[in-house]
Amino acid sequence: MAPKIFLVLIFLSIGLVxxxxxxxxxxxxxxxGAPAILKYSELRSILMGEKQRWRNGSKxxxxxxxxxxxxxxxxxxxxxxxxADELNKxxxxxxxxxxxPAPAFFxxxxxxxxxxxxxxxxxxxxxxxxxxxxxRTIIIDGKSRIL
Amino acid sequence: xxxxxxxxxxxxxxxxLMSRRLKYICFVIPIIILLFFSxxxxxxxxxxxxxxxxxxxxxxxxxxxGFGEQDLFIASxxxxxxxxxxxxxFRYTPSSPTAFSISVERVVIKYNIKDNHNLLIGxxxxxxxxxxxxxxxxxxxxxxxxxPLLFSKNIIPLHTTGISIQGHDLGNLKFGYDLMVGNGxxxxxxxxxxxxxxxxxxxxxKPVERLRLGASYYVDVISKGSKIHDRVINRKVNQNxxxxxxxxxxxxxxxxxxxxxxxxxxxxxxxxxxxxxYIYTGYKITExxxxxxxxxxxxxxxxxxxxxxxxxTALVAGMRYQLNYLAVIKLEYRYTHSExxxxxxxxxxxxxxxF
Numbered sequence: 055m056a057p058k059i060f061l062v063l064i065f066l067s068i069g070l071v072x073x074x075x076x077x078x079x080x081x082x083x084x085x086x087g088a089p090a091i092l093k094y095s096e097l098r099s100i101l102m103g104e105k106q107r108w109r110n111g112s113k114x115x116x117x118x119x120x121x122x123x124x125x126x127x128x129x130x131x132x133x134x135x136x137x138a139d140e141l142n143k144x145x146x147x148x149x150x151x152x153x154x155p156a157p158a159f160f161x162x163x164x165x166x167x168x169x170x171x172x173x174x175x176x177x178x179x180x181x182x183x184x185x186x187x188x189x190r191t192i193i194i195d196g197k198s199r200i201l
Numbered sequence: 202x203x204x205x206x207x208x209x210x211x212x213x214x215x216x217x218l219m220s221r222r223l224k225y226i227c228f229v230i231p232i233i234i235l236l237f238f239s240x241x242x243x244x245x246x247x248x249x250x251x252x253x254x255x256x257x258x259x260x261x262x263x264x265x266x267g268f269g270e271q272d273l274f275i276a277s278x279x280x281x282x283x284x285x286x287x288x289x290x291f292r293y294t295p296s297s298p299t300a301f302s303i304s305v306e307r308v309v310i311k312y313n314i315k316d317n318h319n320l321l322i323g324x325x326x327x328x329x330x331x332x333x334x335x336x337x338x339x340x341x342x343x344x345x346x347x348x349p350l351l352f353s354k355n356i357i358p359l360h361t362t363g364i365s366i367q368g369h370d371l372g373n374l375k376f377g378y379d380l381m382v383g384n385g386x387x388x389x390x391x392x393x394x395x396x397x398x399x400x401x402x403x404x405x406x407k408p409v410e411r412l413r414l415g416a417s418y419y420v421d422v423i424s425k426g427s428k429i430h431d432r433v434i435n436r437k438v439n440q441n442x443x444x445x446x447x448x449x450x451x452x453x454x455x456x457x458x459x460x461x462x463x464x465x466x467x468x469x470x471x472x473x474x475x476x477x478x479y480i481y482t483g484y485k486i487t488e489x490x491x492x493x494x495x496x497x498x499x500x501x502x503x504x505x506x507x508x509x510x511x512x513x514t515a516l517v518a519g520m521r522y523q524l525n526y527l528a529v530i531k532l533e534y535r536y537t538h539s540e541x542x543x544x545x546x547x548x549x550x551x552x553x554x555x556f
Contacts, residue, residue: 104370106313107315112281113282139523139525139526140526142526150286152276152284152311152321155284
Protein backbone atom coordinates (compact mmCIF):
# COMPACT_ATOMS: atom_id res chain seq x y z
CA MET A 55 0.00 0.00 0.00
CA ALA A 56 2.77 2.41 1.01
CA PRO A 57 4.68 2.17 -2.32
CA LYS A 58 1.44 2.96 -4.20
CA ILE A 59 0.85 6.10 -2.12
CA PHE A 60 4.49 7.03 -2.65
CA LEU A 61 4.09 6.67 -6.43
CA VAL A 62 0.89 8.72 -6.44
CA LEU A 63 2.67 11.47 -4.48
CA ILE A 64 5.56 11.47 -6.96
CA PHE A 65 3.17 11.78 -9.94
CA LEU A 66 1.27 14.54 -8.16
CA SER A 67 4.42 16.53 -7.43
CA ILE A 68 5.62 16.09 -11.04
CA GLY A 69 2.24 17.35 -12.20
CA LEU A 70 2.45 20.37 -9.89
CA VAL A 71 5.97 21.23 -11.03
CA UNK A 72 4.90 20.93 -14.70
CA UNK A 73 1.88 23.16 -14.00
CA UNK A 74 4.04 25.76 -12.26
CA UNK A 75 6.43 25.81 -15.26
CA UNK A 76 3.57 26.34 -17.73
CA UNK A 77 3.92 29.86 -19.06
CA UNK A 78 7.45 30.25 -17.70
CA UNK A 79 9.89 32.12 -19.89
CA UNK A 80 13.61 31.97 -20.45
CA UNK A 81 15.73 35.01 -21.20
CA UNK A 82 18.50 34.23 -23.65
CA UNK A 83 21.28 36.32 -25.08
CA UNK A 84 24.22 36.27 -27.40
CA UNK A 85 27.47 35.43 -25.61
CA UNK A 86 28.71 38.94 -26.41
CA GLY A 87 27.16 42.05 -24.85
CA ALA A 88 24.64 40.98 -22.24
CA PRO A 89 25.77 40.11 -18.72
CA ALA A 90 25.11 36.63 -17.33
CA ILE A 91 22.96 37.97 -14.48
CA LEU A 92 20.28 40.68 -14.48
CA LYS A 93 17.71 42.02 -12.04
CA TYR A 94 14.11 41.74 -13.20
CA SER A 95 13.79 45.55 -13.07
CA GLU A 96 16.81 45.83 -15.40
CA LEU A 97 15.33 43.27 -17.77
CA ARG A 98 12.06 45.16 -17.91
CA SER A 99 13.86 48.44 -18.50
CA ILE A 100 15.72 46.83 -21.41
CA LEU A 101 12.60 45.31 -22.92
CA MET A 102 10.70 48.61 -22.61
CA GLY A 103 13.38 50.36 -24.68
CA GLU A 104 14.46 52.49 -21.73
CA LYS A 105 17.94 51.06 -21.53
CA GLN A 106 19.45 50.76 -25.01
CA ARG A 107 23.12 49.96 -24.35
CA TRP A 108 24.85 47.22 -22.39
CA ARG A 109 27.38 48.12 -19.70
CA ASN A 110 30.22 47.69 -22.22
CA GLY A 111 28.58 50.28 -24.51
CA SER A 112 27.38 47.86 -27.16
CA LYS A 113 23.87 48.24 -28.53
CA UNK A 114 21.02 46.15 -27.14
CA UNK A 115 19.06 44.30 -29.80
CA UNK A 116 15.69 42.96 -28.65
CA UNK A 117 14.23 39.75 -30.10
CA UNK A 118 10.65 38.80 -29.27
CA UNK A 119 8.19 36.18 -30.38
CA UNK A 120 5.29 37.63 -32.41
CA UNK A 121 2.33 38.49 -30.23
CA UNK A 122 0.12 35.98 -32.06
CA UNK A 123 2.29 33.09 -30.77
CA UNK A 124 1.74 31.50 -27.35
CA UNK A 125 5.13 32.70 -26.04
CA UNK A 126 4.55 36.17 -27.50
CA UNK A 127 1.24 36.47 -25.66
CA UNK A 128 2.78 35.35 -22.38
CA UNK A 129 5.67 37.81 -22.89
CA UNK A 130 3.34 40.75 -23.50
CA UNK A 131 1.08 39.89 -20.58
CA UNK A 132 3.64 38.86 -17.98
CA UNK A 133 6.65 41.03 -18.76
CA UNK A 134 5.12 44.07 -20.46
CA UNK A 135 1.81 43.97 -18.54
CA UNK A 136 0.12 44.75 -21.86
CA UNK A 137 -2.23 43.03 -24.25
CA ALA A 138 -0.81 41.88 -27.59
CA ASP A 139 -2.28 44.91 -29.39
CA GLU A 140 -1.00 47.29 -26.73
CA LEU A 141 2.51 45.88 -27.09
CA ASN A 142 2.48 46.22 -30.88
CA LYS A 143 1.17 49.78 -30.63
CA UNK A 144 3.69 50.62 -27.91
CA UNK A 145 6.60 49.62 -30.13
CA UNK A 146 5.19 51.19 -33.28
CA UNK A 147 4.76 54.48 -31.42
CA UNK A 148 8.25 54.32 -29.89
CA UNK A 149 9.92 53.61 -33.23
CA UNK A 150 8.14 56.41 -35.08
CA UNK A 151 8.69 58.88 -32.25
CA UNK A 152 12.36 58.15 -32.93
CA UNK A 153 12.84 57.05 -29.32
CA UNK A 154 13.98 53.44 -29.83
CA PRO A 155 14.84 50.95 -32.56
CA ALA A 156 12.23 48.29 -33.28
CA PRO A 157 12.66 44.82 -31.79
CA ALA A 158 12.89 41.88 -34.16
CA PHE A 159 9.75 39.70 -34.01
CA PHE A 160 9.73 36.01 -34.89
CA UNK A 161 7.27 33.22 -35.64
CA UNK A 162 9.28 30.38 -34.15
CA UNK A 163 11.65 29.96 -31.23
CA UNK A 164 14.25 28.44 -33.58
CA UNK A 165 14.28 31.60 -35.73
CA UNK A 166 14.57 33.79 -32.65
CA UNK A 167 17.43 31.74 -31.19
CA UNK A 168 19.20 31.77 -34.53
CA UNK A 169 18.90 35.58 -34.68
CA UNK A 170 20.15 36.06 -31.13
CA UNK A 171 23.08 33.70 -31.70
CA UNK A 172 24.14 35.67 -34.79
CA UNK A 173 23.80 39.20 -33.36
CA UNK A 174 26.17 40.40 -30.63
CA UNK A 175 24.23 42.41 -28.04
CA UNK A 176 20.98 40.55 -28.77
CA UNK A 177 18.61 39.49 -26.00
CA UNK A 178 15.46 37.43 -26.50
CA UNK A 179 12.59 35.74 -24.72
CA UNK A 180 11.70 32.13 -25.43
CA UNK A 181 9.74 29.44 -23.64
CA UNK A 182 12.79 27.20 -23.40
CA UNK A 183 16.36 27.33 -24.65
CA UNK A 184 17.39 24.59 -26.99
CA UNK A 185 21.16 24.26 -27.00
CA UNK A 186 23.27 26.57 -29.12
CA UNK A 187 26.96 27.33 -28.87
CA UNK A 188 26.69 31.09 -29.12
CA UNK A 189 23.73 31.52 -26.73
CA ARG A 190 23.36 31.63 -22.99
CA THR A 191 20.53 31.80 -20.50
CA ILE A 192 20.48 35.00 -18.45
CA ILE A 193 19.80 34.46 -14.76
CA ILE A 194 17.06 36.86 -13.64
CA ASP A 195 16.90 37.53 -9.88
CA GLY A 196 18.74 34.25 -9.31
CA LYS A 197 16.43 32.14 -11.50
CA SER A 198 16.92 30.70 -14.94
CA ARG A 199 13.15 30.84 -15.67
CA ILE A 200 10.79 33.75 -15.11
CA LEU A 201 7.05 33.57 -14.63
CA UNK B 202 65.01 59.01 -83.49
CA UNK B 203 63.69 55.46 -83.80
CA UNK B 204 65.27 54.62 -80.46
CA UNK B 205 63.57 57.61 -78.91
CA UNK B 206 60.15 56.60 -80.20
CA UNK B 207 60.61 53.06 -78.85
CA UNK B 208 61.50 54.50 -75.47
CA UNK B 209 58.47 56.76 -75.65
CA UNK B 210 56.14 53.84 -76.47
CA UNK B 211 57.64 51.81 -73.64
CA UNK B 212 57.28 54.77 -71.31
CA UNK B 213 53.62 55.19 -72.34
CA UNK B 214 52.94 51.50 -71.77
CA UNK B 215 54.63 51.71 -68.39
CA UNK B 216 52.68 54.86 -67.56
CA UNK B 217 49.38 53.21 -68.55
CA LEU B 218 50.26 50.16 -66.49
CA MET B 219 51.26 52.34 -63.54
CA SER B 220 48.16 54.44 -64.04
CA ARG B 221 45.96 51.31 -63.94
CA ARG B 222 47.77 50.12 -60.83
CA LEU B 223 47.44 53.55 -59.27
CA LYS B 224 43.71 53.63 -60.03
CA TYR B 225 43.44 50.14 -58.58
CA ILE B 226 45.28 51.18 -55.42
CA CYS B 227 43.45 54.49 -55.06
CA PHE B 228 39.90 53.43 -55.86
CA VAL B 229 39.27 49.73 -56.15
CA ILE B 230 41.07 48.55 -53.00
CA PRO B 231 39.47 51.15 -50.69
CA ILE B 232 36.02 50.28 -52.09
CA ILE B 233 36.64 46.58 -51.51
CA ILE B 234 37.90 47.32 -47.98
CA LEU B 235 34.90 49.59 -47.29
CA LEU B 236 32.42 47.01 -48.56
CA PHE B 237 34.15 44.27 -46.61
CA PHE B 238 34.14 46.19 -43.34
CA SER B 239 30.72 47.76 -43.80
CA UNK B 240 29.16 44.34 -44.32
CA UNK B 241 30.97 43.09 -41.24
CA UNK B 242 30.21 46.03 -38.96
CA UNK B 243 26.50 46.63 -39.52
CA UNK B 244 23.45 45.50 -41.35
CA UNK B 245 21.07 48.34 -42.09
CA UNK B 246 17.55 47.97 -40.81
CA UNK B 247 14.89 50.15 -42.42
CA UNK B 248 11.17 50.26 -41.69
CA UNK B 249 8.63 52.04 -43.87
CA UNK B 250 5.10 52.62 -42.63
CA UNK B 251 2.17 54.73 -43.70
CA UNK B 252 -0.91 56.21 -42.06
CA UNK B 253 -4.16 57.51 -43.50
CA UNK B 254 -7.66 58.25 -42.27
CA UNK B 255 -11.09 58.52 -43.86
CA UNK B 256 -13.60 61.01 -42.48
CA UNK B 257 -17.34 61.62 -42.47
CA UNK B 258 -18.45 64.96 -41.03
CA UNK B 259 -21.80 66.52 -40.34
CA UNK B 260 -21.72 70.27 -39.86
CA UNK B 261 -24.26 73.03 -40.59
CA UNK B 262 -26.83 70.46 -41.79
CA UNK B 263 -24.42 69.10 -44.39
CA UNK B 264 -22.87 65.65 -44.64
CA UNK B 265 -19.38 65.46 -46.15
CA UNK B 266 -16.95 62.68 -46.94
CA GLY B 267 -13.22 63.19 -46.99
CA PHE B 268 -9.84 61.86 -46.08
CA GLY B 269 -7.00 63.20 -44.01
CA GLU B 270 -3.27 63.35 -44.50
CA GLN B 271 -1.43 60.43 -46.00
CA ASP B 272 1.61 60.08 -43.82
CA LEU B 273 4.72 58.22 -44.91
CA PHE B 274 7.29 57.19 -42.33
CA ILE B 275 10.80 55.90 -42.73
CA ALA B 276 12.88 54.80 -39.76
CA SER B 277 16.33 53.45 -40.47
CA UNK B 278 19.15 52.11 -38.32
CA UNK B 279 22.23 53.09 -40.30
CA UNK B 280 24.80 51.67 -37.93
CA UNK B 281 25.34 50.96 -34.27
CA UNK B 282 24.96 54.64 -33.28
CA UNK B 283 23.47 56.42 -36.26
CA UNK B 284 19.81 56.41 -37.25
CA UNK B 285 17.42 58.32 -39.47
CA UNK B 286 13.77 59.20 -39.18
CA UNK B 287 11.75 60.75 -41.99
CA UNK B 288 8.11 61.76 -42.06
CA UNK B 289 6.48 63.10 -45.22
CA UNK B 290 2.85 64.06 -45.53
CA PHE B 291 0.73 64.23 -48.67
CA ARG B 292 -2.30 66.39 -48.05
CA TYR B 293 -5.17 68.14 -49.78
CA THR B 294 -4.17 71.77 -50.41
CA PRO B 295 -6.71 73.84 -52.38
CA SER B 296 -4.12 76.51 -53.24
CA SER B 297 -1.83 73.99 -54.95
CA PRO B 298 -2.19 73.61 -58.78
CA THR B 299 -2.70 69.86 -58.28
CA ALA B 300 -4.90 70.38 -55.18
CA PHE B 301 -2.36 68.38 -53.19
CA SER B 302 0.94 69.24 -51.56
CA ILE B 303 3.87 67.33 -50.15
CA SER B 304 5.18 68.43 -46.81
CA VAL B 305 8.36 67.18 -45.17
CA GLU B 306 7.34 67.09 -41.52
CA ARG B 307 10.41 65.50 -39.99
CA VAL B 308 13.92 64.71 -41.13
CA VAL B 309 16.00 63.68 -38.13
CA ILE B 310 19.48 62.23 -38.10
CA LYS B 311 20.25 60.88 -34.65
CA TYR B 312 23.65 60.04 -33.23
CA ASN B 313 23.92 58.19 -29.96
CA ILE B 314 26.61 59.94 -27.93
CA LYS B 315 26.63 57.60 -24.94
CA ASP B 316 24.04 55.40 -23.22
CA ASN B 317 20.73 57.31 -23.35
CA HIS B 318 22.15 60.62 -24.59
CA ASN B 319 21.66 61.53 -28.24
CA LEU B 320 22.55 64.30 -30.64
CA LEU B 321 19.85 65.09 -33.22
CA ILE B 322 20.00 67.27 -36.28
CA GLY B 323 17.30 68.13 -38.80
CA UNK B 324 13.64 69.12 -38.78
CA UNK B 325 11.98 68.01 -35.57
CA UNK B 326 8.66 68.12 -33.85
CA UNK B 327 9.44 70.80 -31.28
CA UNK B 328 9.59 68.90 -27.95
CA UNK B 329 7.46 71.57 -26.33
CA UNK B 330 4.65 69.40 -24.98
CA UNK B 331 3.57 65.77 -24.68
CA UNK B 332 1.20 65.76 -27.66
CA UNK B 333 3.68 67.27 -30.09
CA UNK B 334 6.54 65.12 -28.85
CA UNK B 335 4.60 61.85 -28.71
CA UNK B 336 2.07 61.84 -31.53
CA UNK B 337 3.12 62.48 -35.07
CA UNK B 338 0.79 62.87 -38.03
CA UNK B 339 -0.44 59.28 -37.94
CA UNK B 340 -4.01 59.62 -36.70
CA UNK B 341 -4.18 56.03 -35.53
CA UNK B 342 -2.27 57.09 -32.40
CA UNK B 343 -4.34 60.18 -31.51
CA UNK B 344 -6.69 59.69 -28.55
CA UNK B 345 -9.19 62.05 -30.25
CA UNK B 346 -9.90 62.79 -33.92
CA UNK B 347 -8.49 66.29 -33.98
CA UNK B 348 -5.60 67.88 -32.16
CA PRO B 349 -6.25 70.25 -29.27
CA LEU B 350 -7.10 73.86 -30.11
CA LEU B 351 -3.67 75.14 -29.21
CA PHE B 352 -2.40 73.30 -32.31
CA SER B 353 -5.00 74.55 -34.78
CA LYS B 354 -4.69 78.11 -33.42
CA ASN B 355 -0.89 78.05 -33.84
CA ILE B 356 -0.14 78.84 -30.21
CA ILE B 357 2.98 76.66 -30.25
CA PRO B 358 5.64 76.10 -32.92
CA LEU B 359 5.04 72.55 -34.16
CA HIS B 360 8.34 72.13 -35.98
CA THR B 361 11.86 73.36 -35.47
CA THR B 362 14.77 72.91 -37.83
CA GLY B 363 17.94 72.78 -35.81
CA ILE B 364 20.11 70.73 -33.54
CA SER B 365 19.34 69.20 -30.20
CA ILE B 366 20.69 67.10 -27.37
CA GLN B 367 18.29 64.61 -25.89
CA GLY B 368 18.41 62.26 -22.93
CA HIS B 369 15.84 59.78 -21.68
CA ASP B 370 15.08 57.34 -18.87
CA LEU B 371 17.87 58.52 -16.59
CA GLY B 372 17.90 57.43 -12.97
CA ASN B 373 15.06 56.16 -10.82
CA LEU B 374 12.66 58.92 -11.90
CA LYS B 375 13.34 58.14 -15.56
CA PHE B 376 14.32 61.72 -16.15
CA GLY B 377 14.41 62.99 -19.73
CA TYR B 378 15.56 66.23 -21.31
CA ASP B 379 15.64 68.03 -24.66
CA LEU B 380 17.76 71.06 -25.39
CA MET B 381 17.19 72.39 -28.88
CA VAL B 382 18.55 75.33 -30.87
CA GLY B 383 16.70 76.08 -34.09
CA ASN B 384 15.99 78.57 -36.83
CA GLY B 385 12.83 79.76 -35.14
CA UNK B 386 9.49 80.99 -36.41
CA UNK B 387 9.40 82.77 -39.75
CA UNK B 388 12.47 80.94 -41.03
CA UNK B 389 12.71 78.77 -44.08
CA UNK B 390 13.65 75.11 -43.93
CA UNK B 391 17.21 75.79 -45.01
CA UNK B 392 17.88 79.37 -43.86
CA UNK B 393 17.15 81.39 -40.77
CA UNK B 394 15.47 84.71 -41.54
CA UNK B 395 17.20 86.49 -38.68
CA UNK B 396 20.21 86.23 -36.37
CA UNK B 397 18.16 85.10 -33.38
CA UNK B 398 17.84 81.41 -32.70
CA UNK B 399 14.88 79.71 -31.06
CA UNK B 400 15.71 77.81 -27.91
CA UNK B 401 13.65 74.96 -26.46
CA UNK B 402 14.45 73.46 -23.08
CA UNK B 403 12.22 70.60 -21.97
CA UNK B 404 12.35 68.14 -19.09
CA UNK B 405 10.17 65.27 -18.02
CA UNK B 406 10.04 62.49 -15.45
CA LYS B 407 8.20 59.17 -15.30
CA PRO B 408 7.96 58.57 -11.53
CA VAL B 409 5.57 55.63 -11.86
CA GLU B 410 4.57 53.33 -14.67
CA ARG B 411 2.41 54.96 -17.38
CA LEU B 412 2.74 58.47 -15.86
CA ARG B 413 4.77 61.27 -17.41
CA LEU B 414 5.15 64.79 -16.01
CA GLY B 415 6.79 67.43 -18.16
CA ALA B 416 7.62 71.11 -18.46
CA SER B 417 9.25 73.22 -21.13
CA TYR B 418 10.41 76.70 -21.97
CA TYR B 419 10.65 78.12 -25.49
CA VAL B 420 12.07 81.47 -26.51
CA ASP B 421 12.33 83.09 -29.92
CA VAL B 422 12.50 86.46 -31.62
CA ILE B 423 10.15 86.77 -34.59
CA SER B 424 11.31 89.41 -37.03
CA LYS B 425 9.12 92.06 -38.56
CA GLY B 426 7.98 90.88 -41.99
CA SER B 427 8.14 87.17 -41.11
CA LYS B 428 5.52 85.06 -42.85
CA ILE B 429 3.97 82.58 -40.43
CA HIS B 430 0.95 80.42 -41.26
CA ASP B 431 0.12 82.59 -44.30
CA ARG B 432 0.22 85.79 -42.20
CA VAL B 433 2.82 88.52 -42.40
CA ILE B 434 3.92 89.68 -38.95
CA ASN B 435 4.13 93.45 -39.13
CA ARG B 436 6.23 94.01 -36.00
CA LYS B 437 9.06 92.35 -34.13
CA VAL B 438 7.80 89.92 -31.49
CA ASN B 439 9.74 88.46 -28.57
CA GLN B 440 8.03 85.18 -27.76
CA ASN B 441 8.28 83.15 -24.55
CA UNK B 442 6.29 79.95 -24.10
CA UNK B 443 5.99 78.08 -20.82
CA UNK B 444 4.32 74.68 -20.93
CA UNK B 445 3.42 72.05 -18.35
CA UNK B 446 1.93 68.63 -18.99
CA UNK B 447 0.61 65.58 -17.18
CA UNK B 448 0.04 62.35 -19.10
CA UNK B 449 -1.31 59.16 -17.58
CA UNK B 450 -2.38 56.30 -19.82
CA UNK B 451 -3.32 53.59 -17.35
CA UNK B 452 -4.88 50.21 -17.88
CA UNK B 453 -8.34 51.75 -17.45
CA UNK B 454 -8.06 55.51 -16.99
CA UNK B 455 -6.45 57.91 -19.47
CA UNK B 456 -5.68 61.52 -18.55
CA UNK B 457 -3.74 64.03 -20.60
CA UNK B 458 -3.64 67.65 -19.56
CA UNK B 459 -1.41 70.38 -20.88
CA UNK B 460 -1.26 74.11 -20.69
CA UNK B 461 0.82 76.72 -22.48
CA UNK B 462 1.33 80.26 -21.30
CA UNK B 463 2.49 82.45 -24.13
CA UNK B 464 4.05 85.82 -23.48
CA UNK B 465 4.47 87.89 -26.63
CA UNK B 466 6.20 91.25 -26.32
CA UNK B 467 6.24 93.96 -28.95
CA UNK B 468 7.59 97.50 -28.63
CA UNK B 469 4.17 99.03 -29.20
CA UNK B 470 1.93 96.76 -27.10
CA UNK B 471 4.28 95.50 -24.38
CA UNK B 472 3.76 92.02 -22.92
CA UNK B 473 0.55 90.21 -23.83
CA UNK B 474 -0.29 86.86 -22.30
CA UNK B 475 -2.24 84.01 -23.84
CA UNK B 476 -3.24 80.93 -21.89
CA UNK B 477 -4.11 77.74 -23.77
CA UNK B 478 -4.88 74.64 -21.66
CA TYR B 479 -6.72 71.42 -22.48
CA ILE B 480 -7.67 68.31 -20.58
CA TYR B 481 -8.44 64.92 -22.13
CA THR B 482 -9.81 61.98 -20.21
CA GLY B 483 -10.83 58.53 -21.39
CA TYR B 484 -11.93 55.35 -19.70
CA LYS B 485 -11.42 51.87 -21.12
CA ILE B 486 -14.75 50.07 -20.78
CA THR B 487 -13.14 47.13 -22.52
CA GLU B 488 -9.68 46.81 -23.98
CA UNK B 489 -11.00 48.06 -27.33
CA UNK B 490 -13.71 50.56 -26.38
CA UNK B 491 -12.88 53.95 -24.87
CA UNK B 492 -15.38 56.78 -24.39
CA UNK B 493 -13.62 60.12 -23.91
CA UNK B 494 -13.99 63.82 -23.25
CA UNK B 495 -11.76 66.77 -23.99
CA UNK B 496 -12.08 70.37 -22.93
CA UNK B 497 -10.03 73.07 -24.62
CA UNK B 498 -9.76 76.73 -23.86
CA UNK B 499 -7.77 79.61 -25.28
CA UNK B 500 -7.82 83.02 -23.65
CA UNK B 501 -5.95 85.94 -25.18
CA UNK B 502 -5.11 89.11 -23.31
CA UNK B 503 -6.66 92.23 -24.74
CA UNK B 504 -4.32 93.87 -27.24
CA UNK B 505 -2.69 90.60 -28.40
CA UNK B 506 -1.39 91.15 -31.93
CA UNK B 507 0.78 88.17 -32.81
CA UNK B 508 -2.00 85.57 -32.64
CA UNK B 509 -5.41 85.92 -34.28
CA UNK B 510 -7.19 86.93 -31.09
CA UNK B 511 -10.35 84.86 -30.80
CA UNK B 512 -11.14 83.58 -27.29
CA UNK B 513 -12.40 80.07 -27.74
CA THR B 514 -13.71 77.06 -25.83
CA ALA B 515 -14.28 73.58 -27.23
CA LEU B 516 -15.85 70.50 -25.75
CA VAL B 517 -15.23 67.17 -27.42
CA ALA B 518 -17.12 63.99 -26.51
CA GLY B 519 -16.36 60.80 -28.35
CA MET B 520 -15.97 57.06 -28.50
CA ARG B 521 -12.90 55.20 -29.73
CA TYR B 522 -12.98 51.59 -30.90
CA GLN B 523 -9.61 49.95 -31.45
CA LEU B 524 -10.00 47.16 -34.04
CA ASN B 525 -6.34 46.33 -33.62
CA TYR B 526 -3.15 48.34 -33.18
CA LEU B 527 -3.26 49.47 -36.81
CA ALA B 528 -6.95 50.32 -37.14
CA VAL B 529 -9.18 52.53 -35.04
CA ILE B 530 -12.67 53.97 -35.44
CA LYS B 531 -13.64 57.18 -33.63
CA LEU B 532 -16.97 58.92 -33.39
CA GLU B 533 -16.82 62.43 -32.00
CA TYR B 534 -19.08 65.38 -31.27
CA ARG B 535 -17.48 68.80 -30.94
CA TYR B 536 -19.02 71.97 -29.63
CA THR B 537 -17.06 75.19 -29.99
CA HIS B 538 -17.73 78.66 -28.77
CA SER B 539 -15.75 81.38 -30.47
CA GLU B 540 -15.61 85.06 -29.59
CA UNK B 541 -15.73 85.93 -33.29
CA UNK B 542 -17.88 83.25 -34.93
CA UNK B 543 -20.19 82.18 -32.11
CA UNK B 544 -21.28 78.60 -31.50
CA UNK B 545 -20.42 75.64 -33.71
CA UNK B 546 -21.42 71.98 -33.68
CA UNK B 547 -19.71 69.21 -35.59
CA UNK B 548 -20.14 65.46 -35.71
CA UNK B 549 -17.21 63.47 -37.12
CA UNK B 550 -16.53 59.81 -37.72
CA UNK B 551 -13.00 58.73 -38.52
CA UNK B 552 -11.49 55.48 -39.64
CA UNK B 553 -7.72 55.68 -39.17
CA UNK B 554 -5.31 52.98 -40.24
CA UNK B 555 -1.61 52.24 -40.35
CA PHE B 556 -0.18 50.23 -43.23
